[in-house]
Amino acid sequence: xxxxxxxxxxxxxxxxxxxxxxxxxxxxxxxxxxxxxxxxxxxxxxxxxxxxxxxxxxxxxxxxxxxxxxxxxxxxxxxxxxxxxxxxxxxxxxxxxxxxxxxxxxxxxxxxxxxxxxxxxxxxxxxxxxxxxxxxxxxxxxxxxxxxxxxxxxxxxxxxxxxxxxxxxxxxxxxxxxxxxxxxxxxxxxxxxxxxxxxxxxxxxxxxxxxxxxxxxxxxxxxxxxxxxxxxxxxxxxxxxxxxxxxxxxxxxxxxxxxxxxxxxxxxxxxxxxxxxxxxxxxxxxxxxxxxxxxxxxxxxxxxxxxxxxxxxxxxxxxxxxxxxxxxxxxx
Amino acid sequence: xxxxxxxxxxxxxxxxxxxxxxxxxxxxxxxxxxxxxxxxxxxxxxxxxxxxxxxxxxxxxxxxxxxxxxxxxxxxxxxxxxxxxxxxxxxxxxxxxxxxxxxxxxxxxxxxxxxxxxxxxxxxxxxxxxxxxxxxxxxxxxxxxxxxxxxxxxxxxxxxxxxxxxxxxxxxxxxxxxxxxxxxxxxxxxxxxxxxxxxxxxxxxxxxxxxxxxxxxxxxxxxxxxxxxxxxxxxxxxxxxxxxxxxxxxxxxxxxxxxxxxxxxxxxxxxxxxxxxxxxxxxxxxxxxxxxxxxxxxxxxxxxxxxxxxxxxxxxxxxxxxxxxxxxxxxx
Numbered sequence: 001x002x003x004x005x006x007x008x009x010x011x012x013x014x015x016x017x018x019x020x021x022x023x024x025x026x027x028x029x030x031x032x033x034x035x036x037x038x039x040x041x042x043x044x045x046x047x048x049x050x051x052x053x054x055x056x057x058x059x060x061x062x063x064x065x066x067x068x069x070x071x072x073x074x075x076x077x078x079x080x081x082x083x084x085x086x087x088x089x090x091x092x093x094x095x096x097x098x099x100x101x102x103x104x105x106x107x108x109x110x111x112x113x114x115x116x117x118x119x120x121x122x123x124x125x126x127x128x129x130x131x132x133x134x135x136x137x138x139x140x141x142x143x144x145x146x147x148x149x150x151x152x153x154x155x156x157x158x159x160x161x162x163x164x165x166x167x168x169x170x171x172x173x174x175x176x177x178x179x180x181x182x183x184x185x186x187x188x189x190x191x192x193x194x195x196x197x198x199x200x201x202x203x204x205x206x207x208x209x210x211x212x213x214x215x216x217x218x219x220x221x222x223x224x225x226x227x228x229x230x231x232x233x234x235x236x237x238x239x240x241x242x243x244x245x246x247x248x249x250x251x252x253x254x255x256x257x258x259x260x261x262x263x264x265x266x267x268x269x270x271x272x273x274x275x276x277x278x279x280x281x282x283x284x285x286x287x288x289x290x291x292x293x294x295x296x297x298x299x300x301x302x303x304x305x306x307x308x309x310x311x312x313x314x315x316x317x318x319x320x321x322x323x324x325x326x327x328x329x330x331x332x
Numbered sequence: 333x334x335x336x337x338x339x340x341x342x343x344x345x346x347x348x349x350x351x352x353x354x355x356x357x358x359x360x361x362x363x364x365x366x367x368x369x370x371x372x373x374x375x376x377x378x379x380x381x382x383x384x385x386x387x388x389x390x391x392x393x394x395x396x397x398x399x400x401x402x403x404x405x406x407x408x409x410x411x412x413x414x415x416x417x418x419x420x421x422x423x424x425x426x427x428x429x430x431x432x433x434x435x436x437x438x439x440x441x442x443x444x445x446x447x448x449x450x451x452x453x454x455x456x457x458x459x460x461x462x463x464x465x466x467x468x469x470x471x472x473x474x475x476x477x478x479x480x481x482x483x484x485x486x487x488x489x490x491x492x493x494x495x496x497x498x499x500x501x502x503x504x505x506x507x508x509x510x511x512x513x514x515x516x517x518x519x520x521x522x523x524x525x526x527x528x529x530x531x532x533x534x535x536x537x538x539x540x541x542x543x544x545x546x547x548x549x550x551x552x553x554x555x556x557x558x559x560x561x562x563x564x565x566x567x568x569x570x571x572x573x574x575x576x577x578x579x580x581x582x583x584x585x586x587x588x589x590x591x592x593x594x595x596x597x598x599x600x601x602x603x604x605x606x607x608x609x610x611x612x613x614x615x616x617x618x619x620x621x622x623x624x625x626x627x628x629x630x631x632x633x634x635x636x637x638x639x640x641x642x643x644x645x646x647x648x649x650x651x652x653x654x655x656x657x658x659x660x661x662x663x664x
Binding site: 058059222226241242243244247253254255256257258259260261262263264265266267268269270271272273274277 | 390391554558573574575576579585586587588589590591592593594595596597598599600601602603604605606609
């Protein structure tokens with residue numbers, strides 16, 4: 001059987017271009033004993049993938065030129081030669097950026113009975129949702145009633161961060177990249193204050209939403225946002241470094257915050273993290289997030305792009321602010 | 333009785349100059365009921381004082397122009413109208429930069445029987461020693477056998493950090509500002525590796541001393557040192573932000589590390605601290621440090637400048653690398 005996958009043609013310089021990617025048709029073998037054939041339903045594009053397009057040592061190995069990209073995907077078992085998988089089972093894998101694949105059981109996770117549409121397992125019930133959960137509660141050590149600032153607040157991670165903080169009784173301020181996103185945060189997600197980071201002074205906006213400053217800053221953006229947040233931190237505050245999307249396409253080193261020494265006098269803790277180091281929180285996350293979703297206390301939005309052909313454009317759109325909530329690519 | 337004090341004449345711009353300070357003779361009243369007259373023996377100059385010379389909100393209030401400076405001091409009670417203090421008692425106070433003062437009991441701490449010369453209570457047995465102790469063990473969460481890098485390693489804090497780490501069975505690398513200081517760290521203090529930061533690439537030096545990288549970086553310097561240390565950190569590493577002496581005299585904002593995002597993938601914790609928030613560790617510190625000093629496991633050095641007249645020059649010398657170990661001003 002033939003299928004299609006997205007290949008990295010060359011390493012992007014600056015903002016990726018669609019020409020950095022290409023579709024390739026490949027022949028899939030029939031599944032051998034112990035293997036299954038999976039047809040993907042929903043593919044994930046995430047900002048962290050930009051880092052993997054750079055040829056450098058990091059916490060994951062870099063993507064290779066002329067090879068298919070990989071990433072989160074939700075699929076359905078179409079043929080099974082493995083006793084644990086039945087045709088029709090929904091599975092999560094890291095074999096995204098392709099329409100179908102053949103695999104052994106390793107690297108496949110059965111979703112069981114779905115609590116939400118499959119794509120939600122790439123977002124609020126998946127990696128970004130868990131990133132928000134452990135980043136805010138474990139890394140940020142959030143206490144009830146504290147003051148929270150989250151940047152990139154209309155994204156997959158940020159929108160979950162803000163809502164979890166509201167569930168925990170906190171004051172929540174968020175930044176986003178357009179007036180429509182700001183309205184979404186205020187009107188749909190219950191943020192106490194939200195602002196468009198293109199407009200005016202970041203610190204003023206943060207203090208406008210939380211005049212007494214910030215106990216926890218959840219950083220998805222880096223750069224100016226981190227600098228401004230440092231100026232708004234309260235004594236003993238925590239900064240969870242989750243991402244730095246403002247810098248992912250930089251072609252030269254970007255200076256860090258010139259006010260980092262603020263952390264000394266205020267006793268701040270600045271902590272980087274990746275969600276894969278928090279495996280022990282998987283069950284807590286699934287229980288809490290599932291309940292919040294089912295009760296309607298936590299809402300999620302998706303920006304859906306249709307078709308593998310449009311996947312490179314969907315990925316690039318992460319950096320130009322196309323998405324509100326999780327960006328996913330829907331197949332068929 | 334007349335005494336002399338050092339006054340801030342104007343706020344320094346860049347590296348302080350002796351003309352930024354002046355000596356002033358003042359009349360001391362006789363101690364009233366409940367007061368004592370203290371004659372200072374040893375006065376402290378510390379890098380943190382530079383920050384207090386700037387007119388800005390911080391964890392301590394700024395020094396005021398035309399007023400006497402303050403800081404750590406060890407003195408001897410010369411007259412007492414307070415039942416808890418006898419003539420001859422040694423007391424620690426924050427009324428340094430002056431020869432004598434009259435005070436109530438508040439703000440005075442009796443040293444009791446001395447375990448070391450009085451000036452040691454401004455250094456290894458005082459604020460800098462305790463800064464090293466809590467910064468390394470509590471903030472840095474040092475584990476036995478880890479790999480430690482400390483900058484400003486020949487200073488009052490750094491030299492204690494390195495030796496405590498050695499006592500805890502760690503590999504210790506230190507940076508300092510001269511070949512003589514490097515020899516002191518290696519030959520006298522038992523560092524595994526030390527280097528002159530003026531010579532060559534900081535990262536290469538750190539890796540030369542600890543090829544597998546660094547678990548705990550104790551930062552006294554900031555700037556290039558912090559940037560280089562980030563590039564040497566091991567997964568789960570901790571950075572204790574204690575000071576940033578490289579920036580204290582900057583006349584424009586100094587960009588922060590451009591590689592801060594390394595903290596994300598490696599799960600680093602970067603934690604600022606001031607020693608005054610660790611009061612609960614006072615007894616542990618006094619017990620451990622006292623024992624280490626008495627047993628000869630931890631050594632200390634002082635750079636002594638004589639006379640209040642020379643105190644501004646002693647302070648300025650902190651930033652030009654005059655001192656090895658603790659810089660103190662001796663009064664007789």
